[in-house]
Structures are given as structure tokens and as C-alpha cells.
Amino acid sequence: MMETILVLGGSFAGISAAHYALKHTLPQLPKKEGTAYNVTMVNPSKDLFWRIAGPRAIVSKKLMPSSKLFYPIEPAFAYAKDKFTFVQGTATHVDAAGQTVSVQTASGEQKSIPYVALIIATGVTTPSPLFTQTTDRASLEAQYGAFQKRLGATTSVVIGGAGPVGVETAGEISEMLNGKPGFLGSEPKSPKAKITLVCAEKKMLPILRESISKQAEKLLKGLGCTVVYNTKVVSATNPAEGSKTAVQLSNGETLEADIYIDATGVRPNTGFLPKEWLDNRKRIQCNPKTLRVDVAGARIYVVGDAGSYTRGGVMDMYDAIPVAMTNIKTDLIAHINGAAPGPDRHYTANLKEQQICPIGTSKGVGAFGGNQIPSLMVWGIKGRDYMVGMLAQGQMNGDKFAKETKWKPQAVQAVGQAGLSRG
Ligand SMILES: Cc1cc2nc3c(=O)[nH]c(=O)nc-3n(C[C@H](O)[C@H](O)[C@H](O)COP(=O)(O)OP(=O)(O)OC[C@H]3O[C@@H](n4cnc5c(N)ncnc54)[C@H](O)[C@@H]3O)c2cc1C
CATH class of the missing domain: 3.50.50.60 (FAD/NAD(P)-binding domain)
Structure with a gap:
């Protein structure tokens, strides 16, 4: 039998979650006779769009060529060929009781994909196309x-x-x-x-x-x-x-x-989900610490801009991925072993003044970690190529998650902080 970790959305969050699952989750699941695990991703396009560079891409192909704007998804998972499936399509319905997702493929076919864990990373749409x-x-x-x-x-x-x-x-x-x-x-x-x-x-x-x-x-x-x-x-x-x-x-x-x-804001891509799963801004209402969609049923999680836990952005998503993926691993191990789950990992939002905003090709404004940064640094970090050189290949290959990050269960942390560690 094949059991699937199903990822809806193949952009910044979906690609990161899929790499994390392949690199760290699948290898740590208990072996079960006759059961194999795989990661399946559903996304309308075969390519990631480097949205960050959108403001420059709209004005000039010369300044932001297509080769820097689009990155093929499937080849980025070649290392896990027999454990990764890419479906070019759109999720149209989630049946949480039956643990299946209906998908309309790009070629017009209807598919029903069963899952053992579901990661929703369908992000947001901008009012401007x-x-x-x-x-x-x-x-x-x-x-x-x-x-x-x-x-x-x-x-x-x-x-x-x-x-x-x-x-x-x-x-x-x-x-x-x-x-x-x-x-x-x-x-x-x-x-x-x-x-x-x-x-x-x-x-x-x-x-x-x-x-x-x-x-x-x-x-x-x-x-x-x-x-x-x-x-x-x-x-x-x-x-x-x-x-x-x-x-x-x-x-x-x-x-x-x-x-x-x-450019007045974004709309979450959540129209295919039950209304009860959404908050008043149509984002997926999740537990802000564990990133589980508690209201949805067993083993459903949200990462990225579609989630109620975040003010959005790629950096915040990088903080959320290890949390959601640790909790998925914990939940799956408990599910497979029929045992009580281990402790949860908790997400904490980084609410520091942090944003880098190029203004034209040579200047800009911003702050990082609560400190203002000079125009030249804005250019160096983002303005020269909208972070293509610094982040794009790493994002596609999941380099950020090459290692599983260490964490301590909250209760142990709290005891340690109070000086009551059992040593
Ligand atoms: C112009 C612009 C510039 C930005 N610049 C920055 C920046 O400099 N720094 C920064 O941190 N953030 C920036 N952001 C925000 C950043 O782009 C988002 O935080 C990021 O795209 C969120 O990633 P995501 O994977 O959650 O969602 P998205 O990138 O929105 O991706 C969602 C994916 O899910 C797919 N999808 C949608 N519906 C379905 C469905 N039903 N079934 C299957 N797949 C589906 C979509 O097609 C898409 O591929 C910028 C945003 C914009 C618009």
C-alpha cells in the first residue's frame, strides 16, 4: 500500500514542505510491512514563479529575464524520484472524512488523491494579474x-x-x-x-x-x-x-x-475549502502554535501565506516549515504506531521591524531585525536582482532544510528557563 503526504501548492511554501518531508519525515517513519510512503505535490504550473521579482519583471525582460523568473519544479526533486510525484493541476475539494482531495489536472482529467497527511500551501492571489x-x-x-x-x-x-x-x-x-x-x-x-x-x-x-x-x-x-x-x-x-x-x-x-x-492586498487561495476552516479574511484558520488546522480533522496543516498564523512573506515561512513538519512527523509516527503523539513543536512569529524594499535599480529602504539598513545595503541584498542569486537555487533545492533543525519541547524549555531543570 502507498501512503501519501499530499502537498497542495508548489510555490515557496509547498516546495519547502515537500523537500522537508522527503529529507527528514519519510526516512524517520517506522517501517510497516507492505506500506511505502510518498510525497505528492499538486500545483497548476510546472514552474515556480519568482514572485519577489515581479515589480521589475513587469517593466523589462532585459532587467529580469524569464530564466531568472521561472524555475521548473519537478527536476528539483530528482534526488527523490521514486518517492515524489508531481501532479500539474488544481485541488477543487477536500474530503477530510474520507482523507482524499479532488484534483482537476491541467489536461482536464479529474483525480481523487488519498492522503495520510495533508499540507495546504495554496498561498494568495494578487488583485493585479x-x-x-x-x-x-x-x-x-x-x-x-x-x-x-x-x-x-x-x-x-x-x-x-x-x-x-x-x-x-x-x-x-x-x-x-x-x-x-x-x-x-x-x-x-x-x-x-x-x-x-x-x-x-x-x-x-x-x-x-x-x-x-x-x-x-x-x-x-x-x-x-x-x-x-x-x-x-x-x-x-x-x-x-x-x-x-x-x-x-x-x-x-x-x-x-x-x-x-x-496593489491593494492579496486574496487567499482557499475557495476550494469548507468555509468553517477559514477565518474572517478567508485564510485557513490554524492553531497559531502547531500550524495544525484543528477544525479540519486529523493530520491537516497549513504553511505559507494562506495560513491565519502569519503576516506573510518568505522569511516567516522559513520559520514555520520546521515547526509544521516536526508536528507532522510526530503525528504520523503516533498514527503508524497507534501510540500517543510526542510533544508539539511551537511556532513563534518574528514581529521585528523587517522589510527590504528596493526603489528602482539602485536605491531603496528597509530594516532588518529591528534596525534600519542603508540604501546601498538594500540594493546589495535585494535591489540588484530581487534575491534571485541569493535565494532562488536554494529555495528550489530545499537547501535551507538540508538539516533538520534542533528544538526543545516547550515544557522542558519552560522548566529550564525557571532554573528548575532536573539536570
Ligand atoms: C510582487 C510581490 C513581491 C513580493 N516580495 C516579497 C519579498 O521581497 N520578500 C518576501 O518575503 N515576500 C515577498 N512577497 C510575498 C511572497 O511572494 C509570499 O510570501 C509567497 O509567495 C508565499 O508563498 P506561498 O507558497 O505561501 O504561496 P504562493 O506563492 O501564493 O503560492 C501558492 C501556490 O499554490 C498554488 N495554488 C493555488 N490554489 C491551488 C489549488 N487549489 N490547488 C493546488 N495549487 C494551488 C498557486 O498556483 C501557487 O503556485 C511578495 C509578493 C508579491 C506579490
């Missing part, structure tokens, strides 16, 4: 081609939402259209395009302190981009080709733009 790979690499590449053609003839752009995606996008577009910042960051003398970033709050980049947000505004200004604060985008028309979009703002103004980009 430019930052989400919904089907496959070719269709996103085609969108980028069409967008870049339009951008060439553009004289006005509005970007709604001043979180990191909005700010980075404003920076890349402004630099592409209006050129690099002048001496000492002076505003462009004759900008080609009017670019407006609409910010709902009194400051941009909510995770970062106000002074850093002000610095971001200064850098954007140097690229000919204006920030409008305390204002929301109420609606944007979908114009016929060649005509302008009317972007209606909450301050009563309407901006006419050649291009409007909605």
Missing part, C-alpha cells in the same frame, strides 16, 4: 510582453496601495519611464510620465517606521512619482484598448491614467 501565476509560465510571460508594449507608450500610471508591492512597483515603473534619479536624488526635469502612488494610510510601508517611509517617499520623488496619502482607490474603470482608465479616489478626485495597477 501581473503578480500571480494562475496557469502556467507561458501565459504570464505573454502578459508581461503585452504590458511592456503598453508601458512604452504610457504617460500616466496610477498604482493603488503603498505596501511593499505598490512601492516597489512605483519605483520600477517610474525609473523605467522617467529615468534614474538625478544628482542628490533631485526630481527629473522633464519626466515622461506622471506616476501616482495612492496610499490608504498616513504613511507607506506599514511594517516600517515613519522615518523610513518618508525616505521611501523622497526616493520615489526623485523618480518623478507622487504619493497621495490618506486616500483609497474606490474604483477603476476597465477601458477599451487605447483609452484611459478612470481611477476614482476616496477624496473625490478622479485620476485619468493609461495604466492602473492594483
Whole structure:
């Protein structure tokens, strides 16, 4: 009999979970006569989309070529060939009682995949289609081609939402259209395009302190981009080709733009799950410590941006993976042996001021571990290639999880901290 750890989603979180399961979970499961274990991943595309680089990829193929933007998933698991199955498709229903997931494959086939443990890593969709790979690499590449053609003839752009995606996008577009910042960051003398970033709050980049947000505004200004604060985008028309979009703002103004980009947030990809599993923001409601989806039934877990436990981001997901995967191992061992499970591993959110935000190809703002970092460092870490060189191969190969990280059960930690260790 084949028992499956089923991973839904093959992006940052799903790929990491699958590597962890193959490297550390399967090898440690008790041997059972006649039973073999495998990891199966379901994802609509055969490739991971390096979403982090989206803001630069939309403006130029030359600055961010496809070879740096898409990474084939299946070859990254070649080392575990007989233990890993990739299904190109979309999960459409979970039957937790029957422990099966219905999948519509890319070729139109309906499949029912049984699981012994289910990891949901279906992430989020952005309101702008430019930052989400919904089907496959070719269709996103085609969108980028069409967008870049339009951008060439553009004289006005509005970007709604001043979180990191909005700010980075404003920076890349402004630099592409209006050129690099002048001496000492002076505003462009004759900008080609009017670019407006609409910010709902009194400051941009909510995770970062106000002074850093002000610095971001200064850098954007140097690229000919204006920030409008305390204002929301109420609606944007979908114009016929060649005509302008009317972007209606909450301050009563309407901006006419050649291009409007909605960067106002993300929507969890959870429509295929029972409503009772979701919180009021449609994220998968999980135990914030163990990352089990307690309400769903036995051996169901969430990792990545679809989970209620996280404020999102790849770094946070790297903290969550070892926790969820340790608890999966514990639960599976208990299930196989018919014994009580061992202690749980607990996740703790890192809520330090931490975000790195390039603004154009040579500058940016950010903080790491609660400390502000200079523009040059922002460029060095992220701005030069959106972390492709630093992280992409490691993400694909699961290098971050080459070793199983050590941990201590909470109770033992607490006793140790209180100085009552039994020594
Ligand atoms: C433009 C942009 C820039 C960003 N920059 C950064 C950054 O610099 N640093 C950072 O830490 N974070 C950044 N983020 C956030 C980061 O991209 C997310 O944290 C990360 O993508 C979350 O990974 P995930 O695997 O949880 O989900 P996702 O990346 O959303 O992936 C989910 C996967 O599941 C698939 N899927 C969806 N529904 C189903 C289904 N029903 N069945 C099967 N598969 C399904 C999707 O197709 C996708 O492949 C950025 C986000 C955006 C949009």
C-alpha cells in the first residue's frame, strides 16, 4: 500500500514542505510491512514563479529575464524520484472524512488523491494579474510582453496601495519611464510620465517606521512619482484598448491614467475549502502554535501565506516549515504506531521591524531585525536582482532544510528557563 503526504501548492511554501518531508519525515517513519510512503505535490504550473521579482519583471525582460523568473519544479526533486510525484493541476475539494482531495489536472482529467497527511500551501492571489501565476509560465510571460508594449507608450500610471508591492512597483515603473534619479536624488526635469502612488494610510510601508517611509517617499520623488496619502482607490474603470482608465479616489478626485495597477492586498487561495476552516479574511484558520488546522480533522496543516498564523512573506515561512513538519512527523509516527503523539513543536512569529524594499535599480529602504539598513545595503541584498542569486537555487533545492533543525519541547524549555531543570 502507498501512503501519501499530499502537498497542495508548489510555490515557496509547498516546495519547502515537500523537500522537508522527503529529507527528514519519510526516512524517520517506522517501517510497516507492505506500506511505502510518498510525497505528492499538486500545483497548476510546472514552474515556480519568482514572485519577489515581479515589480521589475513587469517593466523589462532585459532587467529580469524569464530564466531568472521561472524555475521548473519537478527536476528539483530528482534526488527523490521514486518517492515524489508531481501532479500539474488544481485541488477543487477536500474530503477530510474520507482523507482524499479532488484534483482537476491541467489536461482536464479529474483525480481523487488519498492522503495520510495533508499540507495546504495554496498561498494568495494578487488583485493585479501581473503578480500571480494562475496557469502556467507561458501565459504570464505573454502578459508581461503585452504590458511592456503598453508601458512604452504610457504617460500616466496610477498604482493603488503603498505596501511593499505598490512601492516597489512605483519605483520600477517610474525609473523605467522617467529615468534614474538625478544628482542628490533631485526630481527629473522633464519626466515622461506622471506616476501616482495612492496610499490608504498616513504613511507607506506599514511594517516600517515613519522615518523610513518618508525616505521611501523622497526616493520615489526623485523618480518623478507622487504619493497621495490618506486616500483609497474606490474604483477603476476597465477601458477599451487605447483609452484611459478612470481611477476614482476616496477624496473625490478622479485620476485619468493609461495604466492602473492594483496593489491593494492579496486574496487567499482557499475557495476550494469548507468555509468553517477559514477565518474572517478567508485564510485557513490554524492553531497559531502547531500550524495544525484543528477544525479540519486529523493530520491537516497549513504553511505559507494562506495560513491565519502569519503576516506573510518568505522569511516567516522559513520559520514555520520546521515547526509544521516536526508536528507532522510526530503525528504520523503516533498514527503508524497507534501510540500517543510526542510533544508539539511551537511556532513563534518574528514581529521585528523587517522589510527590504528596493526603489528602482539602485536605491531603496528597509530594516532588518529591528534596525534600519542603508540604501546601498538594500540594493546589495535585494535591489540588484530581487534575491534571485541569493535565494532562488536554494529555495528550489530545499537547501535551507538540508538539516533538520534542533528544538526543545516547550515544557522542558519552560522548566529550564525557571532554573528548575532536573539536570
Ligand atoms: C510582487 C510581490 C513581491 C513580493 N516580495 C516579497 C519579498 O521581497 N520578500 C518576501 O518575503 N515576500 C515577498 N512577497 C510575498 C511572497 O511572494 C509570499 O510570501 C509567497 O509567495 C508565499 O508563498 P506561498 O507558497 O505561501 O504561496 P504562493 O506563492 O501564493 O503560492 C501558492 C501556490 O499554490 C498554488 N495554488 C493555488 N490554489 C491551488 C489549488 N487549489 N490547488 C493546488 N495549487 C494551488 C498557486 O498556483 C501557487 O503556485 C511578495 C509578493 C508579491 C506579490
